[in-house]
Amino acid sequence: DESGAAAAHTDVRELLARLRGATQVTLADVRALASQLRLHAPAEPARWVHELVQGSQLLGGPAERAVRERDPALVKRLEKLDAARQNEEYARMVRDITNHGAAKEKLSTEIASFKASMGVGVNLLVSVATMFTAGWFVTKNSIGAGATDVLPIIGGLAAAAATLLLETWLFVIRTSRVDKEASKRDAVRQNALKRNAQQAAEYSDLSRIHDHYD
Incomplete structure (x- = not known):
């Protein structure tokens, strides 16, 4: 279906345009990007989430445990x-x-x-x-x-x-x-x-x- 393929390519372009200038990317966006790349570029090697985030810094991890004062x-x-x-x-x-x-x-x-x-x-x-x-x-x-x-x-x-x-x-x-x-x-x-x-x-x-x- 040409209209569906065109819509999918449009979604990929919009996603890439939104992520190109971003300094922080959510994990959901990375998963969506990896899925779209595997779906619309079958001739290219498959891209997975861990490959896309390689070298990146993880933000928003678990908060450090508060140190309680001892009696x-x-x-x-x-x-x-x-x-x-x-x-x-x-x-x-x-x-x-x-x-x-x-x-x-x-x-x-x-x-x-x-x-x-x-x-x-x-x-x-x-x-x-x-x-x-x-x-x-x-x-x-x-x-x-x-x-x-x-x-x-x-x-x-x-x-x-x-x-x-x-x-x-x-x-x-x-x-x-x-x-x-x-x-x-x-x-x-x-x-x-x-x-x-x-x-x-x-x-x-x-x-x-x-x-x-x-």
């Missing part, structure tokens, strides 16, 4: 938590050495506890035997030489029983004190673990805020 209090808090995180990483690196020392300390504690238990047992036996002998001797001298040996034995058993009760009572008191001290140490350790977990959670939250402000 000084937040910066200080992040520095503090970063130091805590580094300490935690160091503690994790030396955990094997610490665990070895803790195992050695636990073994030493168990040995000391065993020795203490043996000492309590031996002391109890010696005390009971001593008080039985003392009770037997005092009772025998109190009732005279002509009495039977039953009363001295009863006196010795009474003294031994009283000694056994006293030693048991003292042992319970000492054990209660030791258990109370152990409970305090466990409570302190658990509180320290909770604080570390809380600091780790706060560091994670503030790290996300830090990334948001970067």
